[in-house]
Amino acid sequence: MEEFLNFSRGPLFRLCFAVMILGLARILILDIWAAVMAYRKAGDKTLPWGLIISRSLEWLFPAKRLFHNRPVYSVFSILFHIGLILVPIFLFAHVQLWQSAIGLAWPTLPYDVARWLTISTIVFGLALILGRLLVPSASFISRKQDYFWPLILLIPFVTGFICAHLSIAPQTYQFFMLVHILAGNLIFVLLPFTKIAHCVLMPLSQVVGTLAWKFPPETDEAIATTLNKKGAPV
């Protein structure tokens, strides 16, 4: 058990974390590269930066449109995301691990804040799954991964909470810690290849959407030629 635990948070963690970083870097670079190519092809090179930036910020810090549609879902989703982002990065125990491994440290969350954020993430995560199951318009368009993701994201939160807050036997502690680390590693590996890629792609959405409407010139003839329809009547 002890050895497997060490392996999981040692070499296995390093591998999984590297997969995540490289995977995210890959899709980010592909996305930016495609955007640059689209810009070069576009006939009209003016981009409405004011609109793009304001709409991007509206969604990165969503407050403006929160209550327009599905207000309960929207608020739950945001509360879920806050804990999801903050706790893994700024938990004291995690920062300590980074410090002992690579010597880097950064500010951490106070104990109580971390605890409440963990609880809220678990509660709102479960509420989101429930909402997806019960709201017909949401369940109709849901895929398997849409149910799977909140579930798997909650595993490290639940196990982490157990390890940090419950007085349990060392054997049990090790078991939960192992599940905590393995689930975390699994998340790192899957993240770049699934919808969770939105963690790096989302800031680019408005630029991408705008660029896609920037049509290249002379496409009429080019497409007609490819489809063997040149000169064909309307």
Place this chain on the structure above:
Amino acid sequence: MRTRPITPEEKARAFKPTKKPDVIEKQKLDVRYHIEEFDTGDRPRRFLEAFAAILKHTNYGLALDHFIRMSAKCSRCATTCQVFQATGDPRDIPCYRSELLLSVYRRYFTVGGALRGHLGGGGMDLTDEKVQEMADSFWNCTACRRCTLECPSGIDHALITHLGRFILSEMGMAPRALVVSTREQLEGQTGNTSAIPVPALKDTLEFLEEDMLGDKGVEIKFPMDVEGSEYVFFPAVSDFLMEAETLMGIAAVFTATGDSWTTGTGYYDGINYGLFYSDRILERVVKKIDAETKRLKGKNVLIGECGHASRSAKYFLPAYCGGDKAFPVINIMEYTHKVWKEGRLKLDPTIVTQKVSYHDPCNIARQRWIIDKPRELLKAFCPNYIEMTPSGEDNICCGGGGGTVSIDEIRPYRTTVGGKLKADQIRRAGCEILVAPCANCKKQLRELVEDQKIPCEVVGLHDLIYKAIIFDKPTAGSATDNQHDKKGE
């Protein structure tokens, strides 16, 4: 804003088949709009060929790659969509509609999809039924882009629907109403979507000039083919048949300011159905505007009261006709607002006393282009102006957007489903006059208030301006006369 879903009776009326069974059998396609005869063989393969050709020469791939990587299926778009809210049919959820095309893209144009497709034993393959579902679904959408505004992931569902319609049109599956009009515009004798020949155009405008002289006691002209004009005018050509008051209002404003403007007899149609179903058509029509403005040595392209005409010129003239060297495009409301601000246009606030409200056409408001200017104008001379909510960039579509208004056979659908939320909004606002500065919105809203029995008159902005405009001095020797002199030179 929410609405109750339509009743089963309303649904039966809205979706009543308009075609004979033998036509459906022949087309192997039971969609609500008419399609001209087309090659029905091997549709999935031809769909993919068209898709591949379009991806090769355009920028859609960028957006599709981005969207398939991050679509989170949160279903927020469902509560925004006026079509889904009216039908309650989950297949009308924007995200579901987008997924129809995204799944094809994922399966055939990504490595992962190709692998899974081979392993999955054909379950994900494109079939005739899926093509049929897309042909039906993409024309339920009014392309109003409200869902895009509410998508946390920024997924542009309207872009995907636009692309889907483009691919289908390359297979010959576009609504006949749009194709026939476009054919006349690009290949016909008259060169415009309403098939108005030049002599008829001249007759109409002369008739309006006489009318205006009688009305206002002022000589108001529609200058034709005046070279070197500041503004070359392209209204939705149907305005010449149906929106005389709007045109008279515009002519009156120019008479009051004395600025030079002209309508070219070479080409005088702002309508561009390409925006609704084909980028290839979009490009060809935009180039006609460019060519006519060049021919007349004009300085600016002026689009009349029409949302999609304004958007297709403003955003795609630079794309297809020289980038930043393309002619500047302005909408007539921008011009009128400008001259009013400069004090060159005076409006009498005692004429229009009814309760007036303003409807934002999606194509000019959604991207925050023209929102406040018409409101400032209206508030200046309509003492009983009221605002509808939501408005501006969040405004609710009239229900006839995306070209659907021109498809006459689906009027029951437009006025029961597409426009239901708008009808609720108009009713609640309780306005007597609704200003809709868009040829499409006007036609749809008139049909909507008629079918839904709402006591409200739908007009253009310049219809009201025509009523309220004040002329300072007699026009002898005014700018319009000068323009005629120039023409004679």
